[in-house]
Amino acid sequence: MLKNLLSMSGMNVLKSGLQFAMTVMMTYFAAPAEFGLVTFSLPFVGFIALLTDLGMSSAMVQRPTLDRNDAGAAITLICAIGLLCAVILAVISAPLAAGLEMEGLGSVLATLSISVVLSIAALGPRAVLERHLRYQVVASVEIIAVIVSVLTCVLGAFLGWGVWSLVAYYVVVQIVRAAAFAIIARKDVQLNFQWGRVRSILTFGGWVLASNLLNFAGRAVGNVLIGGAVGAAAVGLYGLAYQIMILPLMVITWPGSGVLMATLSRQAAKGSLQERNQIICGVLSLTAAVVFPGMLYLTFGADYLFTAFFPAKWTGIIPLVGLMSIAGAAQSITAYSGAMLLSRGKAQLQFWVSTANSISTIVAFVIGLRFGLIGIIKIYLAVTLIVSVATMLITSWETKLPVLDLVKALAPATVATMLGLVAANRVMEMAATPKSAWMLGTTAYVLTIAISYLLFHRQLARSLLGLRDLELNKERVAAT
Structure with a gap:
């Protein structure tokens, strides 16, 4: 267990260090209001990812037995629902931006909807690896994904992309994660559409989903309320302080x-x-x-x-x-x-x-x-x-x-x-x-x-x- 803890913690030290260094650098290229656009958008992206997961990734790790077909059915169900939700998010992004009078929010939110699908696609394969306690492999993938995406963000900042450098980070990191986890876990997963197989997973996962959504609501409410009541600059300050917290x-x-x-x-x-x-x-x-x-x-x-x-x-x-x-x-x-x-x-x-x-x-x-x-x-x-x-x-x-x-x-x-x-x-x-x-x-x-x-x-x-x-x-x- 100690090796697994050190692997995951070491990965997250490096990951968080790179992310924080990137964030500090971006304070010189973007104003608090621009940070606020991304900070305000992330709760919507995270909400869809949690809603789509249905708690099944945690259930896949916890349950006593899980064969290739069960895992494959769960993954295809997660991805299908995730794709539908991402499309809905992209469609409502412009009306939402207009209603809140946040200039630029619509395009940022629509682009980040791409990261939703990719994030969801990575959930199932990663859960399979965690189930087998392959945390060192998981850590390696996460580190590589962050390094590639941080480099993309830094390059974009110096090329004058502004807030889109941050958007690129969130999209690229999910591209790498989804591809890598799918390839590594392919022998343990047989993709299929026999969704009746996931009933027992959903029974446990439903309670996990409800808990995750409530935890998410508690964490995301600050961004939404502050952004709606005080403005993008305030939510930008809060968002950076929250990242540190x-x-x-x-x-x-x-x-x-x-x-x-x-x-x-x-x-x-x-x-x-x-x-x-x-x-x-x-x-x-x-x-x-x-x-x-x-x-x-x-x-x-x-x-x-x-x-x-x-x-x-x-x-x-x-x-x-x-x-x-x-x-x-x-x-x-x-x-x-x-x-x-x-x-x-x-x-x-x-x-x-x-x-x-x-x-x-x-x-x-x-x-x-x-x-x-x-x-x-x-x-x-x-x-x-x-x-x-x-x-x-x-x-x-x-x-x-x-x-x-x-x-x-x-x-x-x-x-x-x-x-x-x-x-x-x-x-x-x-x-x-x-x-x-x-x-x-x-x-x-x-x-x-x-x-x-x-x-x-x-x-x-x-x-x-x-x-x-x-x-x-x-x-x-x-x-x-």
């Missing part, structure tokens, strides 16, 4: 959740509850150890970084990043609840948990609109922290993971980060300039966390070694 989810939690669900699903038949809980606590502990210090650093480090390295037109993002980084840290742990529940077959409970989370988020944004962009984010942060605690308590109870074990798993990262913030803020008060304050604060923060982790080294080592030992037994786990 979800970096730990993209790099660690989302790929880690896939590995965790696949491993726990294979482990369920023969593994003990104690072994299961050790796996979960190990993943949570190591995730927190990396994410908490990195994200909460932005609560004091973002000011200087964005002032020094970003164009002046983007300075409005600084307070957003400081607040949203805290939410990102909390969500990096909460997002594992889905894998924990689904691996136990509790798809209905996952749906209700997602319902509560999404409704809370939507209500927070609706209430916050009257207080401006900063007010929205403050309310969103408060709701996120409350919902995160409640979600993990429910998940812990339902999966028979002792709350004390959960607290112990998160303790090293939480204590180290809090001490680091205290040390950083103390030394920054003694600095004469913003640059010296940033340097002193960063140094104190890093040293404090390093010393704290040395004190917690036994617990962190147990988490790491536990996942390594599971890797040594992967043949037994995969065979169940």
